[in-house]
Amino acid sequence: MxxxxxxxxxxxxxxxxxxxxxxxxxxxxxxADGVEGMEAFRSGSPDAVITDLLMPRMKGIDAIKEIKNxxxxxxxxxxxxxxxxxxxTHLKAARGAGATATLAKPFNPDELLNAxxxxx
Numbered sequence: 794m795x796x797x798x799x800x801x802x803x804x805x806x807x808x809x810x811x812x813x814x815x816x817x818x819x820x821x822x823x824x825a826d827g828v829e830g831m832e833a834f835r836s837g838s839p840d841a842v843i844t845d846l847l848m849p850r851m852k853g854i855d856a857i858k859e860i861k862n863x864x865x866x867x868x869x870x871x872x873x874x875x876x877x878x879x880x881x882t883h884l885k886a887a888r889g890a891g892a893t894a895t896l897a898k899p900f901n902p903d904e905l906l907n908a909x910x911x912x913x
Contacts, residue, residue, distance in 0.1 A: 794818040795913035798839040800830035800856060801872075802848040806898075810843060813902050814909065827851025831859055839867075841912050844892075846873040846883045854883075854890045861891035868912040874898035 797819050801807035804825070811821045822837045824830035826848045834842065842860060846853035853871060860867050871887035874897070884895035896908050 794820065795840040795909075796820040796822070796837070797909065797913070798822045798824065798830065798833055798837060798842045800824045800827060800833075800842065800844040800848070800853065802826050802845060806845075810905065813905060817906055817909075819909070819913075827853060827856035830856050834860055834863070841868040841870065841909065843870045843872060843909075846871055846887055854886055857887060857890040857892050865891075868893045870908055870912060871895045872898055872900070 797814055799807055799810050799821055802825055807823055811823055814821050822833050822839060824833045828850045830844060844853040844856050857869055857871065860869060869892045871884060871892035873883040884897060887895055893912055894908050896904060
């Protein structure tokens with residue numbers, strides 16, 4: 794299975810995603826924001842990344858761009874609840890920044906696992 798980095802500032806969502814992926818047989822790494830995510834990406838060499846888009850310190854869009862600059866072939870799933878605007882706005886921007894796939898919050902476990910299985 795794949796080694797997946799989860800970058801999500803909401804600890805409940807981050808832990809839920811981690812449990813789902815590990816139950817499905819994946820290895821996981823976690824980070825609470827884009828800055829921690831970039832440190833984990835550089836040190837952990839994940840096969841794929843799941844990143845929220847609206848986070849403190851470093852936005853997911855910036856993390857996507859930086860990850861793609863380091864390794865253009867990294868598969869990235871961008872997730873967003875949209876904040877003050879519709880998730881589609883942020884998810885479209887994420888695709889433009891290099892995200893391989895997108896998923897709007899809230900999503901169910903099967904949607905997440907299907908999105909990951911298409912990536913890795």
